Amino acid sequence: xxxxxxxxxxxxxxxxxxxxxxxxxxxxxxxxxxxxxxxxxxxxxxxxxxxxxxxxxxxxxxxxxxxxxxxxxxxxxxxxxxxxxxxxxxxxxxxxxxxxxxxxxxxxxxxxxxxxxxxxxxxxxxxxxxxxxxxxxxxxxxxxxxxxxxxxxxxxxxxxxxxxxxxxxxxxxxxxxxxxxxxxxxxxxxxxxxxx
Amino acid sequence: xxxxxxxxxxxxxxxxxxxxxxxxxxxxxxxxxxxxxxxxxxxxxxxxxxxxxxxxxxxxxxxxxxxxxxxxxxxxxxxxxxxxxxxxxxxxxxxxxxxxxxxxxxxxxxxxxxxxxxxxxxxxxxxxxxxxxxxxxxxxxxxxxxxxxxxxxxxxxxxxxxxxxxxxxxxxxxxxxxxxxxxxxxxxxxxxxxxxxxxxxxxxxxxxxxxxxxxxxxxxxxxxxxxxxxxxxxxxxxxxxxxxxxxxxxxxxxxxxxxxxxxxxxxxxxxxxxxxxxxxxxxxxxxxxxxxxxxxxxxxxxxxxxxxxxxxxxxxxxxxxxxxxxxxxxxxxxxxxxxxxxxxxxxxxxxxxxxxxxxxxxxxxxxxxxxxxxxxxxxxxxxxxxxxxxxxxxxxxxxxxxxxxxxxxxxxxxxxxxxxxxxxxxxxxxxxxxxxxxxxxxxxxxxxxxxxxxxxxxxxxxxxxxxxxxxxxxxxxxxxxxxxxxxxxxxxxxxxxxxxxxxxxxxxxxxxxxxxxxxxxxxxxxxxxxxxxxxxxxxxxxxxxxxxxxxxxxxxxxxxxxxxxxxxxxxxxxxxxxxxxxxxxxxxxxxxxxxxxxxxxxxxxxxxxxxxxxxxxxxxxxxxxxxxxxxxxxxxxxxxxxxxxxxxxxxxxxxxxxxxxxxxxxxxxxxxxxxxxxxxxxxxxxxxxxxxxxxxxxxxxxxxxxxxxxxxxxxxxxxxxxxxxxxxxxxxxxxx
Ligand code: FES
Ligand code: FES
Numbered sequence: 038x039x040x041x042x043x044x045x046x047x048x049x050x051x052x053x054x055x056x057x058x059x060x061x062x063x064x065x066x067x068x069x070x071x072x073x074x075x076x077x078x079x080x081x082x083x084x085x086x087x088x089x090x091x092x093x094x095x096x097x098x099x100x101x102x103x104x105x106x107x108x109x110x111x112x113x114x115x116x117x118x119x120x121x122x123x124x125x126x127x128x129x130x131x132x133x134x135x136x137x138x139x140x141x142x143x144x145x146x147x148x149x150x151x152x153x154x155x156x157x158x159x160x161x162x163x164x165x166x167x168x169x170x171x172x173x174x175x176x177x178x179x180x181x182x183x184x185x186x187x188x189x190x191x192x193x194x195x196x197x198x199x200x201x202x203x204x205x206x207x208x209x210x211x212x213x214x215x216x217x218x219x220x221x222x223x224x225x226x227x228x229x230x231x232x233x
Numbered sequence: 234x235x236x237x238x239x240x241x242x243x244x245x246x247x248x249x250x251x252x253x254x255x256x257x258x259x260x261x262x263x264x265x266x267x268x269x270x271x272x273x274x275x276x277x278x279x280x281x282x283x284x285x286x287x288x289x290x291x292x293x294x295x296x297x298x299x300x301x302x303x304x305x306x307x308x309x310x311x312x313x314x315x316x317x318x319x320x321x322x323x324x325x326x327x328x329x330x331x332x333x334x335x336x337x338x339x340x341x342x343x344x345x346x347x348x349x350x351x352x353x354x355x356x357x358x359x360x361x362x363x364x365x366x367x368x369x370x371x372x373x374x375x376x377x378x379x380x381x382x383x384x385x386x387x388x389x390x391x392x393x394x395x396x397x398x399x400x401x402x403x404x405x406x407x408x409x410x411x412x413x414x415x416x417x418x419x420x421x422x423x424x425x426x427x428x429x430x431x432x433x434x435x436x437x438x439x440x441x442x443x444x445x446x447x448x449x450x451x452x453x454x455x456x457x458x459x460x461x462x463x464x465x466x467x468x469x470x471x472x473x474x475x476x477x478x479x480x481x482x483x484x485x486x487x488x489x490x491x492x493x494x495x496x497x498x499x500x501x502x503x504x505x506x507x508x509x510x511x512x513x514x515x516x517x518x519x520x521x522x523x524x525x526x527x528x529x530x531x532x533x534x535x536x537x538x539x540x541x542x543x544x545x546x547x548x549x550x551x552x553x554x555x556x557x558x559x560x561x562x563x564x565x566x567x568x569x570x571x572x573x574x575x576x577x578x579x580x581x582x583x584x585x586x587x588x589x590x591x592x593x594x595x596x597x598x599x600x601x602x603x604x605x606x607x608x609x610x611x612x613x614x615x616x617x618x619x620x621x622x623x624x625x626x627x628x629x630x631x632x633x634x635x636x637x638x639x640x641x642x643x644x645x646x647x648x649x650x651x652x653x654x655x656x657x658x659x660x661x662x663x664x665x666x667x668x669x670x671x672x673x674x675x676x677x678x679x680x681x682x683x684x685x686x687x688x689x690x691x692x693x694x695x696x697x698x699x700x701x702x703x704x705x706x707x708x709x710x711x712x713x714x715x716x717x718x719x720x721x722x723x724x725x726x727x728x729x730x731x732x733x734x735x736x737x738x739x740x741x742x743x744x745x746x747x748x749x750x751x752x753x754x755x756x757x758x759x760x761x762x763x764x765x766x767x768x769x770x771x772x773x774x775x776x777x778x779x780x781x782x783x784x785x786x787x788x789x790x791x792x793x794x795x796x797x798x799x800x801x802x803x804x805x806x807x808x809x810x811x812x813x814x815x816x817x818x819x820x821x822x823x824x825x826x827x828x829x830x831x832x833x834x835x836x837x838x839x840x841x842x843x844x845x846x847x848x849x850x851x852x853x854x855x856x857x858x859x860x861x862x863x864x865x866x867x868x869x870x871x872x873x874x875x876x877x878x879x880x881x882x883x884x885x886x887x888x889x890x891x892x893x894x895x896x897x898x899x900x901x902x903x904x905x906x907x908x909x910x911x912x913x914x915x916x917x918x919x920x921x922x923x924x925x926x927x928x929x930x931x932x933x934x935x936x937x938x939x940x941x942x943x944x945x946x947x948x949x950x951x952x953x954x955x956x957x958x959x960x961x962x963x964x965x966x967x968x969x
Contacts, residue, residue, distance in 0.1 A: 080298045080353065101352045110351055115265035116258020118467070120417045121500040125899035128417055156258035169256040173248035176863045179871055180698030181255030182417040182467030188256060203912060211906040214899065216417045216468050217698050218874025219867055220907045 086149050089114065090158025098145045105129045105140040108155060116156035116185045120214065127213030130186040130193075131155045137193035156185035159192070167233060168192050171226035179217035187213045191227050200231035249703040249864065250722045251465070251696070260465040263437040264421035264497045271423060272301055274486050274496035275354040276478075277344040277361035278505075279336050282571040282892025283540075284368035286334045289344050294360040299353030302490045303361065304345040304482065306331045310489055312481075314451035324451055327542040327574045330478040331485065336365060337541045338572050339893030340505035345482045347490050370571040373889040374512040375408075378535050383564040386534075386549045387620070391560030396529030399520030403596040407589040409942075409960040411512040411537065411885035412878075413504050413902060414578050418467020420507050421497035424483035430454045432487075435462045436480055439473030440734025441693050441727040447476040448484060461727040469697040470875070471577040472507045474736045479506065504897040508576030509885060511537035512568075513548060515589040519558075525601050525608045529560035534586060538567045539574040546575070551586040551939070553620035554827065555630070555668045556612040571892060577736065579875055580935040583669055584942075591665035591943030592958060595950065604648070605664055605947070606638050613666075618825035626824035626924040629855040633831035634666060636916055637853040641833035650954035657841040660848075661952025664833045667939030671826035671857075671922075671931040672739045675816030677730035678705070678747035680755050682809040684801040686782050688715055688755075691723040694732035694744050699934060700864030704741045705748050707860050708928055712752035714779040730812050738828060738932025741860060745928035746815030754811045759785045762804055763795035770795065820924045830854040830936040832873070832944035838952045843964025845881055845949065851914045854936055858921035858929035869937040870913035876941020878904035882961050 081100040086093060089112065098107060105122070108114040108131075117140055120128030124142040131140045132154040159166040168191050171177070178184040190213045194200060199209035206227050207220070215223065254260030277294075279286070289305040314324050315332040330342055343363045348354035371377050423435040432452070438444050441461040449456035466473065483496040498506055518531040534548035549563035580587075598605040615628045637643075646662035647653060653660035678692045690709045696702045702722040710717045723729060732744055753775035760778050763770035763785050770778070770785070779786050784796035800806065835849040852873050859865045882903040886896045896902060921929025942960055949967070950956050957966055 080356075099350060099352045101356070106351055109265070113267060114258075115261065118262075118417070119264075119419070119497070121899045123500065123898055123900070125500075126417065156256075160257060165253075165256065172256045173252040176248065176867050178255055178698070179700070179864075179867060180417065180466060180468040181251070181260060182262065182465075184255050185258040204908075207908040207910075211908040214417065214904070214906055215871075216415055216470070216875075216904065218871030218905065218910070220874060220910055221870045221912055222867055223907065224912065 083146055085145060087145065087153065088151070089153045090155060100146060102145045103141050104131070104143040104145050104148055104153070107145040108140065114155055114157050118182055118185055120183065127190060128183050128186040130189040130213065132189060132193065137190050156189060159188065166192065167230050168226065171229045172222070175222040175225040175229060176219070177222035177226040178219050183213060183215045187215065187223055191223065194227060195231050200227055249700055250706050251702055254465070262418055262465045262467050263435045263463065264423065264495055266423055266435045266462065268423050268425055268493045271493040271495050272347055272349055272490065273351045273354040274345045274347050274483055274494045275358040276342040276482070276502060277346060277358045278502065279339055279341040279343050279363055281336055281365045281367055282339045282372065283370035284336045285366040286336055286343055287364045287366055290362040290364065291344060294346055294357040297353065297357040297360060299349040300346060300357045301349065302347045302486065304331060304347065304486050304489060305343065306334055309485055312451055312485060313453040326447065326451065326476065327539070328478055330482050337539060338505060340502065340573070342478055342482060345486050345496070347486050347494055370892045372570050372572060372887050372892055374537050374568055374570060377570060378514050378568045381535055381566040381568050383533055383566045386547065386563045386565040387553060389562045391529065393529065393531070393560065393562065395560045396520045399528045400523040401597060401600045402518065402520040403593050403600060404518040405593065405596065405958055407515045407517065407592060407958045409513045409585055409588060411575070412510040412578060412883040413885055414470040414472035414508065415503060415899070415902065415904065416468030416470060416472055419498045419500060419503050420472065420477060420479050421495070422480045422483040423493055423495045424487040425493035426487055430458055432459045432484060434459060434480065434484070437466055437473060438463055438476070439466065439469045439695055439697055439736055441695065441725060442731050443734045444476055444480065445727045448480065451481060452484065459727065462725070463695050464725040466695050466697040466725065470579045471581065471736060473697065474734055475508065475576055477507050500899060501897045504885065504894055505573045508574065508578070510578035510581070511544065511546060511575035513546065513585050515548060515586065517589045517593040519593045519597055521597055521601065525603050525611050527556055527558045527612045530558040531562045532586070532590065533564045535566045535568050537570050537572065537575065539572055540569045542574040543567055544575045546585055547582040548586040551583040551668065552590055554670065555614065555666060557614045557619050579872065580669065580939040583667070583935065584939045587665070587667055587939045588942045588960065591940060592946060595663070595943065595947040596956065606634060606643060609634060609666060621825060623823070623825040626826050627855070627857070627920065627922045628827060628829065629918040629920065630666060630668065630829040632918055633829050633853040633855055637664065637831040637833045637851050640851040640853070640914060640916065641835055641849060643833065646951065650951055653952070657839050658837045659840055659952040660835065660837050661948045661950065662833070662835050663944045663946070663948025663951055664831065665940040665943035665947060667830040667832065667936045669738055669828045669932070669935040669939060671742065671828045671925060672737055673817045673926055674733035674739050674743040675814065676732040676743040676747045677812060677814040678744055678751045679730045679810065679812040680709070680751045682755065684797055684806070686715070686784070686797045687719045687721070689721045689723055690748060691729045692732045692744050692747065693724070693727055693729040694740060695725045695735050697735055699735070699740060699868055700861050701735065701740050701744065703864055704860040705744065708745055708748045709752050712749055713756060714781060716782050719782055738934040740932065741930055742926055742932045745860065745930055746926040747813055749927035750813035750815045751811050754813050756780060758809065758811060759800065762800040766795045766799050766803060767793065769793055815926070824924050826922065826925050826931065828854065828856050828931045828933060828936045830940055832940040834944045834948045836945065836948045836952065838949055838967060840953060841968070843967035845962070845967070847877060847911050847945065850911055852937060853916045854933060855918040856933035856936070857925060857931035859917050859919045860928065860930050865917065865933055866915040868933055869915045872934065872937025873913050873941050874905045874910050876938040877910055877945065879938070880942040880945035880960060880962060882963065884961050
């Protein structure tokens with residue numbers, strides 16, 4: 038990357054700074070030639086208390102860490118998948134306080150005090166969640182990589198009451214891409230659970 | 234024939250062997266293995282399309298916290314297989330990452346930053362800058378193809394004069410934009426040198442033995458010193474058939490920092506570092522007599538490639554596969570561009586060529602004023618392979634077409650465009666067919682039985698989502714009689730019995746023969762042991778005995794059982810391990826083999842906005858015996874979904890002036906989401922091909938996508954009267 042191509046994280050952290058910069062006269066702007074170093078300072082760590090799947094974790098997290106990377110790289114919860122890291126595919130879908138959220142667009146620093154549920158926390162012990170069972174029965178996957186995200190979104194989709202028709206399910210599940218194209222089975226799984 | 238309902242057909246809760254791991258998130262994909270001391274690698278890539286890399290400025294990045302090392306072409310430890318130009322060429326890896334100062338494309342890795350954490354590596358990689366000597370570049374396929382020279386791609390049949398007086402002729406050009414595989418799991422590797430010459434790789438690919446061999450060649454260490462884990466693979470579609478820079482760079486870096494290195498490509502990097510289906514241009518001329526019998530064809534095709542490697546998609550092959558065309562000429566050419574090297578992508582070549590041929594036939598049907606179904610049925614080469622003349626072992630193309638026509642309600646199709654109008658919407662029907670030479674590779678499978686009667690069936694082959702493992706279990710169950718819940722599957726690991734890569738629809742077709750063989754071996758071996766306990770088992774063949782959860786029984790007298798317990802005690806066994814291999818043989822000299830498909834689409838086109846809504850889609854395929862109906866139907870509907878993307882949205886966007894890709898992420902590159910597809914209807918002929926392999930199964934992965942694009946554009950013509958020959962057919966092209 039050159040310094041003219043900023044990462045998404047950079048924008049997240051720097052949008053406030055940029056708004057301020059835009060208001061400055063050109064001469065002052067020149068002062069911030071190497072703007073990266075201003076708004077993307079060297080590493081900062083924060084101690085965080087985070088609750089995932091009803092379990093408390095105390096972590097020292099990099100301020101740049103997303104919830105997705107925290108789960109996958111630090112907590113060993115690799116069930117949530119990274120398919121784009123940009124909020125474009127849904128593979129990283131988790132629940133925060135029962136609602137579907139893209140964990141790659143959520144900074145770890147935003148979740149203390151909230152209830153995070155990942156695919157690993159969906160089953161009750163050995164008893165699969167009905168949606169997980171339905172995905173098995175309806176073959177709602179092929180490679181399985183989008184599946185945790187699909188299932189978390191599907192559970193939310195049913196809860197949101199967006200299962201009135203095949204079209205409605207398809208519309209409200211379109212934030213979760215499946216390159217294998219297992220959409221037939223995904224829709225059927227949701228219909229099955231919605232009917233229960 | 235059976236129309237497969239993808240939900241609930243087989244016993245419920247049965248599912249795939251790995252289903253539980255997939256729905257609970259416990260299955261480990263490449264980047265997810267816990268490896269102690271692992272650190273993170275992130276690529277910094279070239280911002281230039283061509284030229285020379287003079288230096289790489291790493292000073293700032295080096296100062297960033299957490300950085301362990303920065304690997305560039307200047308400081309890398311030389312990998313012996315890349316030590317000179319000749320060796321690089323012989324490695325057949327194309328891009329010898331970090332072993333050249335030449336820049337071939339924008340996005341080429343120029344450095345690998347290794348740091349303690351992913352955040353640190355990502356940040357530091359953003360501080361790396363290349364210093365280049367810019368060179369000339371070309372990324373405009375349409376411009377560059379005009380300089381390419383066509384050459385013959387196969388024996389010419391007959392002569393052009395023979396059909397110069399054909400009653401009906403069509404001639405047109407077709408183009409397809411480059412497409413990117415974009416499996417949902419980005420390519421990733423964890424490389425761990427456990428000794429100076431022993432490497433563990435947790436890697437995303439479609440063939441562990443291929444990775445082993447290739448990496449072994451590059452590092453000049455024996456293949457068996459490399460252990461490859463690919464137990465869960467998040468899709469491939471061809472992108473995992475080669476070894477790419479992420480695997481090599483992770484291994485180089487791990488060697489340098491003496492720690493395991495994890496490297497997962499970013500989504501934008503997936504657009505240039507793991508292959509793609511190249512852009513293509515085709516010209517087709519087709520002639521027929523008044524009754525619709527094909528008299529002659531001329532198919533020309535070109536595809537893009539890189540400037541450092543030739544990749545030929547062999548687009549014209551399909552023209553010599555489906556129909557009898559007595560006079561036929563095919564030509565091809567490659568068009569080098571400053572992009573990375575393309576690779577096989579689902580239905581490579583055939584999928585591309587089929588779009589042009591199946592469009593041209595549709596165009597011809599309107600000239601002849603003949604139903605496209607009838608026109609095809611008149612010309613399909615169902616007696617023998619039109620190119621090599623061998624009789625087909627089985628060819629059910631016509632049955633596929635007839636069944637599909639029934640399922641879609643083809644009789645409702647208007648024979649002229651613009652007949653079914655409702656406000657801005659026009660409805661149309663279209664169809665096309667697809668075919669794929671059904672291959673088979675040499676593969677091995679093992680079986681390990683325990684005293685309690687449970688067995689593990691194993692192979693090194695990966696399961697990229699096609700259901701290979703489940704298919705293996707089903708075959709082992711069918712052959713031995715052992716209940717399915719007593720059979721576990723192990724696959725995707727290089728120390729298991731060797732198998733070819735999973736590509737070209739050969740996966741199950743190859744390994745199923747080995748599973749049948751080893752299952753039969755197990756039965757005969759157990760019969761021999763049983764004979765020592767009960768003489769009734771003396772000299773029995775595999776098909777005369779049956780295995781149960783408790784022991785071995787006579788088929789003629791299921792009451793006569795010798796238990797595994799007895800056998801194990803008597804022979805003092807720990808476990809029983811067998812391995813068998815199977816591959817193609819002389820049947821290949823006697824027969825030709827193909828999988829076929831027929832595609833039917835009914836869609837609506839908004840003539841004001843250009844929106845296309847596929848309302849109903851039917852795909853009927855012949856893949857021999859269907860081993861796992863649910864997974865097979867899933868694979869087919871998934872392939873159709875891919876084809877809908879190819880037809881309507883998928884497009885690598887290039888800025889030829891800047892010299893690179895734009896919109897290279899999943900917001901900029903569209904493939905079909907759930908709402909872009911109807912519930913896709915799939916049916917199979919489901920008749921075993923007894924010659925291809927002992928299981929009778931032919932591959933399905935490719936034929937599901939071959940034919941989709943033409944079925945869609947043919948339906949758009951039927952709806953609107955617009956013949957669209959350039960994919961993807963985005964709304965702007967429809968309203969233009
Ligand atoms: S990884 Fe979060 S949306 Fe793709
Ligand atoms: S199952 Fe492979 S991406 Fe959805």
